Amino acid sequence: MPIPLSGPGLDRGLLRDDVYRRLRDAIVDGTFAPGEQLRDLELAGWLGVSRTPVREALLRLAQGGLVQAQPGRSTVVSTLDARAVRDARDVVAAMHEVAVRESVPALTGADVAAMRDANRRFAAALASGDAEQALLADDELHGVLVRIAGNRALETVLEQFTPTVRRAERLRFASLQARESVAQHDELIRLCAAGDVAGAAAVAYDTWHSLPSAEA
Template identity: 40%
Template sequence: MSDEAYTRLQDAIISGELLPGERLRDYELAERLGTSKTPIRHALDRLADHGLVEMQRNRYTRVAPIDLEQVRNAVDLFGDVWIGSVRHVMPRLQDDDIAALSALTDEMSSSVTSRDVAAFGLGMRGIATEFARIEGNVTRATIIERLGPQIRRFSQHARDAFDWDGAAAFASEMREAVRQRDAAKTRAALVALFDDVLPAIIDRAEAEGLAVIDEERAGAVASSTAD
């Protein structure tokens, strides 16, 4: 039950259903999800470990604000972890690995066509996780799982700043590099994504005044989008 509670709460936070800064009360969440308070508490502990929830004992538990400096750090580490796997993974690629990675990059390309930020983020996590699986590196997989939600949540709240041309180029270059088993091209595609495309999105979000997104700002953004 705690895994299900974790997944549902994570999805609600990433999508903005639960806003940055919003107070979280275990009894309310238990009623909302139709479960007891114990799995809710376990889920909140995991979400706090992944940077999506803030907890102060005897004071509050709330959805963590989106801090762009923390997002930058998450992007940097995510990129380092993924790029570091390339030299280990590419020599090991089997035909079924290439088929799996090709399918994931095709899904990512579809997310670009449909302008689906959430699907693009899930695609990025899926490909990175597949690299870790092929390498057999549990540590990389764990780090990817911890950092991915922070990056995906930021992307959801900064959709207007998203670089779809850069995302399309990454999906195309990654697909071709994997099919060719080309480590240099794979690394170049990842470096472009993590050193250029994603940092530029964060910079544009900051220029638009989204340095820290809390409940008040998130509500204002949602209202302006609805208008």
């Protein structure tokens, strides 16, 4: 398994979640390719931590479908399976619909402005072909609604299944087809600002559910 040469190691005092997020992001952004074997000792050396948090992170990644792991055997990065993407997409879309229903009544003008700013950066990233920045801006936009909803169960489900969707979306955001998402975001923001809970919830669901599993 080739370990990236760049990137600082993690502080040994950081929480296990940081190890999980670093490994998750490395899979989502393609640093670790589908089918690649992951060895906990090498990963621990790369991150500057003990093997224990790495093993725990790999178990969490397996639960989310990002890796395939068996006790006493090798762990490999999962391939981008169309069925897995479709299942994750359906769950993520439903969770974002719930987040909108719970958050829109509490939205402030500053929250709406933050969403608009995120969508401007999203559009600019798409125009420049920067899929990574597009994903970050997309996360920020939808993250406003998730944060305001304050539903920990919802956040836990999204944390588990969104990475699978994001792996597929990296392909989408590198294509012209992603331009449709800018308009969907604009409509979502308009409905949120107007306090139209049902309309905003429907657009949020469609925005996430519009990712075809065949793109996997």
